[in-house]
Amino acid sequence: MASGLTHLDARGQAHMVDIGDKAVTRRRAVAEATVLATRETITALVEGSGNKGDALATARIAGIMAAKKTSELIPLCHPLALSKVTIDIDPLVDGSGLHVTAGAETTGQTGVEMEALTAASVAALTLYDMGKAMDRAMTITDLRLAEKSGGKSGDYRRTP
Amino acid sequence: MASGLTHLDARGQAHMVDIGDKAVTRRRAVAEATVLATRETITALVEGSGNKGDALATARIAGIMAAKKTSELIPLCHPLALSKVTIDIDPLVDGSGLHVTAGAETTGQTGVEMEALTAASVAALTLYDMGKAMDRAMTITDLRLAEKSGGKSGDYRRTP
Amino acid sequence: MASGLTHLDARGQAHMVDIGDKAVTRRRAVAEATVLATRETITALVEGSGNKGDALATARIAGIMAAKKTSELIPLCHPLALSKVTIDIDPLVDGSGLHVTAGAETTGQTGVEMEALTAASVAALTLYDMGKAMDRAMTITDLRLAEKSGGKSGDYRRTP
Amino acid sequence: MASGLTHLDARGQAHMVDIGDKAVTRRRAVAEATVLATRETITALVEGSGNKGDALATARIAGIMAAKKTSELIPLCHPLALSKVTIDIDPLVDGSGLHVTAGAETTGQTGVEMEALTAASVAALTLYDMGKAMDRAMTITDLRLAEKSGGKSGDYRRTP
Amino acid sequence: MASGLTHLDARGQAHMVDIGDKAVTRRRAVAEATVLATRETITALVEGSGNKGDALATARIAGIMAAKKTSELIPLCHPLALSKVTIDIDPLVDGSGLHVTAGAETTGQTGVEMEALTAASVAALTLYDMGKAMDRAMTITDLRLAEKSGGKSGDYRRTP
Amino acid sequence: MASGLTHLDARGQAHMVDIGDKAVTRRRAVAEATVLATRETITALVEGSGNKGDALATARIAGIMAAKKTSELIPLCHPLALSKVTIDIDPLVDGSGLHVTAGAETTGQTGVEMEALTAASVAALTLYDMGKAMDRAMTITDLRLAEKSGGKSGDYRRTP
Numbered sequence: 001m002a003s004g005l006t007h008l009d010a011r012g013q014a015h016m017v018d019i020g021d022k023a024v025t026r027r028r029a030v031a032e033a034t035v036l037a038t039r040e041t042i043t044a045l046v047e048g049s050g051n052k053g054d055a056l057a058t059a060r061i062a063g064i065m066a067a068k069k070t071s072e073l074i075p076l077c078h079p080l081a082l083s084k085v086t087i088d089i090d091p092l093v094d095g096s097g098l099h100v101t102a103g104a105e106t107t108g109q110t111g112v113e114m115e116a117l118t119a120a121s122v123a124a125l126t127l128y129d130m131g132k133a134m135d136r137a138m139t140i141t142d143l144r145l146a147e148k149s150g151g152k153s154g155d156y157r158r159t160p
Numbered sequence: 161m162a163s164g165l166t167h168l169d170a171r172g173q174a175h176m177v178d179i180g181d182k183a184v185t186r187r188r189a190v191a192e193a194t195v196l197a198t199r200e201t202i203t204a205l206v207e208g209s210g211n212k213g214d215a216l217a218t219a220r221i222a223g224i225m226a227a228k229k230t231s232e233l234i235p236l237c238h239p240l241a242l243s244k245v246t247i248d249i250d251p252l253v254d255g256s257g258l259h260v261t262a263g264a265e266t267t268g269q270t271g272v273e274m275e276a277l278t279a280a281s282v283a284a285l286t287l288y289d290m291g292k293a294m295d296r297a298m299t300i301t302d303l304r305l306a307e308k309s310g311g312k313s314g315d316y317r318r319t320p
Numbered sequence: 321m322a323s324g325l326t327h328l329d330a331r332g333q334a335h336m337v338d339i340g341d342k343a344v345t346r347r348r349a350v351a352e353a354t355v356l357a358t359r360e361t362i363t364a365l366v367e368g369s370g371n372k373g374d375a376l377a378t379a380r381i382a383g384i385m386a387a388k389k390t391s392e393l394i395p396l397c398h399p400l401a402l403s404k405v406t407i408d409i410d411p412l413v414d415g416s417g418l419h420v421t422a423g424a425e426t427t428g429q430t431g432v433e434m435e436a437l438t439a440a441s442v443a444a445l446t447l448y449d450m451g452k453a454m455d456r457a458m459t460i461t462d463l464r465l466a467e468k469s470g471g472k473s474g475d476y477r478r479t480p
Numbered sequence: 481m482a483s484g485l486t487h488l489d490a491r492g493q494a495h496m497v498d499i500g501d502k503a504v505t506r507r508r509a510v511a512e513a514t515v516l517a518t519r520e521t522i523t524a525l526v527e528g529s530g531n532k533g534d535a536l537a538t539a540r541i542a543g544i545m546a547a548k549k550t551s552e553l554i555p556l557c558h559p560l561a562l563s564k565v566t567i568d569i570d571p572l573v574d575g576s577g578l579h580v581t582a583g584a585e586t587t588g589q590t591g592v593e594m595e596a597l598t599a600a601s602v603a604a605l606t607l608y609d610m611g612k613a614m615d616r617a618m619t620i621t622d623l624r625l626a627e628k629s630g631g632k633s634g635d636y637r638r639t640p
Numbered sequence: 641m642a643s644g645l646t647h648l649d650a651r652g653q654a655h656m657v658d659i660g661d662k663a664v665t666r667r668r669a670v671a672e673a674t675v676l677a678t679r680e681t682i683t684a685l686v687e688g689s690g691n692k693g694d695a696l697a698t699a700r701i702a703g704i705m706a707a708k709k710t711s712e713l714i715p716l717c718h719p720l721a722l723s724k725v726t727i728d729i730d731p732l733v734d735g736s737g738l739h740v741t742a743g744a745e746t747t748g749q750t751g752v753e754m755e756a757l758t759a760a761s762v763a764a765l766t767l768y769d770m771g772k773a774m775d776r777a778m779t780i781t782d783l784r785l786a787e788k789s790g791g792k793s794g795d796y797r798r799t800p
Numbered sequence: 801m802a803s804g805l806t807h808l809d810a811r812g813q814a815h816m817v818d819i820g821d822k823a824v825t826r827r828r829a830v831a832e833a834t835v836l837a838t839r840e841t842i843t844a845l846v847e848g849s850g851n852k853g854d855a856l857a858t859a860r861i862a863g864i865m866a867a868k869k870t871s872e873l874i875p876l877c878h879p880l881a882l883s884k885v886t887i888d889i890d891p892l893v894d895g896s897g898l899h900v901t902a903g904a905e906t907t908g909q910t911g912v913e914m915e916a917l918t919a920a921s922v923a924a925l926t927l928y929d930m931g932k933a934m935d936r937a938m939t940i941t942d943l944r945l946a947e948k949s950g951g952k953s954g955d956y957r958r959t960p
Contacts, residue, residue: 004204005215007290009886014214014857016864018884020826020905026500033300044164054174055165057377057494061555062235064496065385068551068559069233071868073282074289075222075861079868079881081559083589084498086489105500109883113296114289121281121300122233129234129274130167132305136273136316140193140281140303145296156296169406174377176384178404180346180425186660217654217857221715224656225865228711228719231388235381239388239401241719243749244658246649265660269403324524325535327610329726334534334697336704338724340666340745364484373492375485382555389553391708393602394609395542395701399708399721429723433616434609441601441620442553449554449594450487452625456593456636460601460623465616476616506820537697537814541875544816545705548871548879561879563909564818566809585820644844645855647930652853673940684804693812695805702875709873713922714929715862753936754929761921761940762873769874769914770807776913776945776956780921783940785932796936 007076016076022109027150029104031116033124033143036097041135045098045127046091055130056089059100063087063123067104070118080108082115087123100124101146111151117143167236176236182269187310189264191276193284193303196257201295205258205287206251215290216249219260223247223283227264230278240268242275247283260284261306271311277303327396336396342429347470349424351436353444353463356417361455365418365447366411375450376409379420383407383443387424390438400428402435407443420444421466431471437463487556496556502589507630509584511596513604513623516577521615525578525607526571535610536569539580543567543603547584550598560588562595567603580604581626591631597623647716656716662749667790669744671756673764673783676737681775685738685767686731695770696729699740703727703763707744710758720748722755727763740764741786751791757783807876816876822909827950829904831916833924833943836897841935845898845927846891855930856889859900863887863923867904870918880908882915887923900924901946911951917943 009015037045048055064085071079084105089098102119104112124140131138147157169175197205208215224245231239244265249258262279264272284300291298307317329335357365368375384405391399404425409418422439424432444460451458467477489495517525528535544565551559564585569578582599584592604620611618627637649655677685688695704725711719724745729738742759744752764780771778787797809815837845848855864885871879884905889898902919904912924940931938947957 004200004294005208005290006293007218008208008214012208012214013888014218014860014864015887016867016882016885018905020883020907040164048165048168048172054168054172054374054377054380057374058167058174058235058381060374060494061378061381062233064494065552065555066233067496069229072865073222073226073229074286075218075865076286077289078883081561081588081881082496083500083558085496087495088493105498107500108881113292114285117285117288121285121303124303125274125277125281126234126236128277129237130165132273133166133313134164136305136308137318138304141301143281143284143300143303144298145292148296153293158297173408174380174384175407176387176402176405178425180403180427214854214857214860217854218861220654220854221858221861224654225712225715227656232385235385238403241401241721241748242656243660243718245656247655248653265658267660268401324520324614325528325610326613327538328528328534332528332534333728334538334700334704335727336707336722336725338745340723340747360484368485368488368492373485373488374494375488378487378494378555382553386553389549392705393542393546393549394606395538395705396606397609398723401721428721433612434605437605437608441605441623444623445594445597445601446554446556448597449556450485452593453486453633454484456625456628457638458624461621463601463604463620463623464618465612468616473613478617534694534697534700537694538701540694540814541698541701544814545872545875547816561881561908562816563820563878565816567815568813585818587820644840644934645848645853645930646933647858648848648853648855652848654854654858680804688805688808688812693805693808694814695808698807698814698875702873706873709869713862713866713869714926715858716926717929753932754925757925757928761925761943764943765914765917765921766874766876768917769877770805772913772945773806773953774804776948777958778944780943781941783921783924783943784938785936788936793933798937 019078019109024109025150026107027111029113029116029148030146031102031120032146033100033120034097034141035124035127037131037138038135039095041131045131059089059123059126060087062126063102063119066122067115067119070115074114077114078110080106082106113145113148179238179269184269185310186267187271189273189276189308190306191262191280192306193260193280194257194301195284195287197291197298198295199255201291202255205291219249219283219286220247222286223262223279226282227275227279230275234274237274238270240266242266273305273308339398339429344429345470346427347431349433349436349468350466351422351440352466353420353440354417354461355444355447357451357458358455359415361451362415365451379409379443379446380407382446383422383439386442387435387439390435394434397434398430400426402426433465433468499558499589504589505630506587507591509593509596509628510626511582511600512626513580513600514577514621515604515607517611517618518615519575521611525611539569539603539606540567542606543582543599546602547595547599550595554594557594558590560586562586593625593628659718659749664749665790666747667751669753669756669788670786671742671760672786673740673760674737674781675764675767677771677778678775679735681771682735685771699729699763699766700727702766703742703759706762707755707759710755714754717754718750720746722746753785753788819878819909824909825950826907827911829913829916829948830946831902831920832946833900833920834897834941835924835927837931837938838935839895841931845931859889859923859926860887862926863902863919866922867915867919870915874914877914878910880906882906913945913948
């Protein structure tokens with residue numbers, strides 16, 4: 001392994017690592033992202049949903065569908081059969097942004113962190129797409145793993 | 161249009177907006193993202209490339225291929241024929257992270273901001289994927305549009 | 321051409337027909353489908369939207385995204401850049417079903433009937449997916465072209 | 481659950497439901513669709529196959545490949561590994577149309593109704609695509625589940 | 641440009657080259673491949689078509705659909721709208737194999753060599769897939785460009 | 801079965817064969833391909849990697865990602881969850897070409913020959929894409945199975 005990176009072999013070449021001997025266990029991950037925008041844009045996105053329109057639903061669906069495309073997007077990710085995906089989008093208390101939470105689960109030989117992160121990322125990008133005509137400066141920040149469980153490396157929970 | 165959002169119609173329903181009457185012009189966008197990680201992880205990613213391995217190349221290829229998948233990922237994005245895509249990944253001066261820059265161009269009726277943002281996002285997620293065994297707390301931040309040109313809405317350059 | 325079918329060559333072999341000499345014109349198509357279900361299921365789908373949930377939004381997004389996948393699904397369809405896609409879902413007056421209308425547009429060398437039909441079909445299948453736990457007998461019927469315009473073969477409007 | 485729909489959570493938001501605790505069993509589904517067209521078009525499609533050409537083979541292949549894309553098309557469908565897919569296309573006795581039957585099987589935690597329905601739908605749309613130059617009024621009707629087996633909800637067979 | 645390769649920039653990094661200033665012209669390419677197999681396997685594939693079955697039709701459809709996926713498969717290929725794709729499969733005179741010819745056309749800013757080669761390659765792999773139970777040693781050989789026209793680099797025709 | 805081909809049913813129709821009763825075992829396959837080109841092109845590809853650039857890394861990533869797309873490309877292939885994929889690219893001793901070796905593994909009910917062959921094929925095509933501006937006559941040859949293990953049909957190793 002070159003440089004401590006598991007995805008590179010002894011010659012430094014990228015490969016999809018062998019998970020054939022890993023245990024089949026229930027694995028779960030939660031990722032998060034924050035979308036910062038003008039107050040007006042946040043209001044439009046939140047109001048443009050519920051009984052007013054499809055805005056947040058569109059981002060949720062985009063995130064769920066993206067989770068299923070993770071192994072097509074991230075070159076060295078193993079394909080896996082997700083057993084559950086959820087996306088929650090909530091306004092920040094101070095009205096300055098939207099918080100995206102993506103949960104993913106599988107029963108398999110490898111974790112679902114990348115699936116949760118990809119889902120959160122694409123849900124956030126979809127919010128950008130819908131709001132960009134109002135605010136081109138919208139920024140996605142703090143896209144990261146919130147927690148994971150299952151697998152040999154043990155559970156992880158982000159310390160705030 | 162509900163709530164000022166162009167992607168919702170008068171009933172608040174999501175639709176792919178009509179661009180059939182927009183001018184065909186050369187359109188360009190640059191997006192950026194920053195991947196924060198431990199110094200050890202950044203070093204491994206940077207060293208695990210050049211003559212040491214495929215790490216940054218893998219992220220660049222992932223970003224370029226993701227740009228071409230944008231309209232499959234972002235529900236209301238129009239499909240378009242990209243004429244150019246570039247990804248640059250550079251270490252931050254203080255060694256605390258990697259800066260991803262994604263450029264996209266097309267000649268068409270709609271802008272390529274989402275293509276640049278999707279490319280930057282997936283390149284950053286690929287860096288996370290390769291580094292996550294060393295540092296689960298890696299965070300993607302400041303994923304945003306840096307500049308755009310072409311189209312009726314005029315040029316945009318992010319103010320630092 | 322074998323048997324009058326434009327998609328088969330003189331030997332009867334499938335091919336993607338040459339559209340390189342066709343005129344670039346604005347082309348539009350509208351397709352429709354009807355989803356029949358129990359009154360209780362229709363009510364759940366309609367109520368499970370607007371301010372109650374994402375049901376119809378999910379079907380609309382599915383239809384729009386499917387329109388963009390048409391040339392991946394229908395073997396001999398040409399890839400094309402859709403400039404507009406809309407999906408409308410309305411309850412039948414007698415409460416026995418939902419009527420799906422899908423509109424698609426492009427400026428190009430071939431028509432968008434298949435894109436509109438694929439969008440209507442996948443929106444209807446998504447309604448089935450969400451309602452199937454309540455009513456396995458749900459049926460999709462009258463999936464067909466409602467109208468088209470643009471192109472050499474002239475305009476078409478279904479006679480009721 | 482909002483409105484009795486399993487695909488919406490308590491807040492009415494779409495999610496991919498958790499199947500992680502469901503039993504792994506052999507699951508099978510058969511779906512059907514009917515394509516109505518002018519007698520001349522039906523004859524061309526049927527003759528444009530067998531020793532005359534690829535027409536029905538093209539529709540069969542399209543249906544089989546679409547079955548594998550189901551979870552990309554239907555937003556809340558779980559990805560699953562199909563162990564068998566078949567498509568049969570037979571002329572109606574009275575010559576007024578073609579009957580499409582799609583069978584799908586898996587060994588897993590969720591059923592394959594959507595895979596069978598998607599396969600039948602895309603096979604039928606492919607027939608439309610090949611016949612549309614002869615008959616734009618071709619209609620797909622009675623797209624529905626014929627039978628299913630496996631899983632907790634028990635077997636189902638459509639009553640004629 | 642590093643090492644004379646147009647797909648690498650001055651730093652040796654892969655990028656999708658800028659075609660935005662290239663002329664829009666009619667571009668055409670023909671690729672070929674040969675599938676060598678036992679006489680028995682070749683006979684089965686050829687007989688398992690025409691009025692005996694779908695074998696060659698399946699390979700033709702696979703090749704046509706693969707041509708449309710070229711820019712998803714080849715990382716630095718530009719997406720483009722194919723206006724025509726054909727696949728021909730003919731037995732070698734001496735019965736030792738099958739010859740695959742793939743033709744592709746577009747009107748655009750870049751050539752379609754990769755589309756023709758990808759189509760020929762996937763048609764050949766599909767023949768392998770169908771014949772492999774009879775002959776695991778089947779070999780695909782001479783996968784190459786036969787001719788191209790259109791674009792600044794001029795016409796090309798392989799010298800036999 | 802028509803003509804001894806397992807992928808055709810008794811009527812000669814293509815179908816995805818039933819693997820539901822096959823044993824779940826560890827399955828492995830290695831495929832190979834050779835890319836012949838001018839000495840200058842081979843040198844550029846090899847030098848345009850390591851510390852000079854991304855050329856071989858791009859081909860390796862393309863091959864790995866293509867392995868995951870096999871069931872989308874080869875119509876009658878079953879979808880399966882790859883547990884490992886590797887691509888090695890080495891210059892021929894005489895400098896006349898590059899040798900591509902692709903390895904794939906899964907634990908499942910069907911073999912991974914097609915995944916290994918597809919990976920080798922797309923890695924080779926990506927080398928062609930990067931070298932074609934220098935040498936349009938580049939040829940891919942000897943694309944074939946090198947070895948396989950696992951499954952009822954027993955192990956296979958190509959005799960040189």
